[in-house]
Amino acid sequence: MSGVGPVEPGEGTRAREAAPLPRTARRALPARTLRRHRRPLIGVFATAAVLAGGGYLWATRPVPVPPAAPPFPSQVTRLAYLEPQAGAPESDVRRFTFGVEIQVDSGPPVTVTRISQPYAGVSVISAPRAPFRTKAGSPRKIMITLRVTDCGNVPRNAGLPFLDVTLRNTRAIQDHSFILGPRYARDLSQALQVACGNDFR
Known part of the structure; x- marks a missing residue:
């Protein structure tokens, strides 16, 4: 045998397979x-x-x-004009006192921190004095006194007078102008005529 190949089994021999x-x-x-x-x-x-x-x-x-945010105070607060106060002293013709009702419709309590009006010649005092608080469902009556301090800076006829009110609740602080309607405009114009009648002529 010569050569370099693999060794082959001889005659009658067989490669053994592994038993499974x-x-x-x-x-x-x-x-x-x-x-x-x-x-x-x-x-x-x-x-x-x-x-x-x-x-x-x-x-x-x-x-x-998340819980809903409370409403802005100006969205739930109403201010309604009631009537002028009767029986003011004749000697104090430069004062005009009237009532308003403040009502909060819903949400947390609203605090009124300031009340003012647009005329430079008129001052404002409220009873109770600001700041005061109003709860939802509990209307509150406020007496407001306007005093004429300078007739040169008040209008002869108050066409659309309003009150500027600063409101605060747990969500925000807002300045809001409330127009109180034609009865307030009429009563205020009459009071200004009485207070400054001679100066308007």
Whole structure:
């Protein structure tokens, strides 16, 4: 024999093949492995199930809705003209006292921190004095006294007079102008005529 090739079996000989494992042996090997590692595997699967369930619950949890912000004070506050105060002293013709009712429709209490009016020649005093508070559903009567201090800076006829009121609640502080209507305009114009009648001529 010469050459460099692989050794070939001789006559009447055969390469021996490895005998396959019996069926029971093939099954027994993984079963033994599973028995040996059963507890750690159960722990791993249980941990994975808990983590997956917890992740699902966290991802699908209801998002809490934030509470609605309270309304702005000017949106829920009303001011209504009542009537002039009768029986003012004749000697004090430069004063005009009248009542208004303040009402808060809803939300937290509203505090009135300031009351003023647009005419430079007229001062304002309120009873109760600002600041004062009004709760929703509890209307409050306020007496307001306007005093003419300079007839040169008041109008002859108050066409659309208003009161400037500063309102505060837990949401905001706002300056708001309340127009009190034609009865207030008429009564104020009459009071200004009485207070400054000679100066208007």
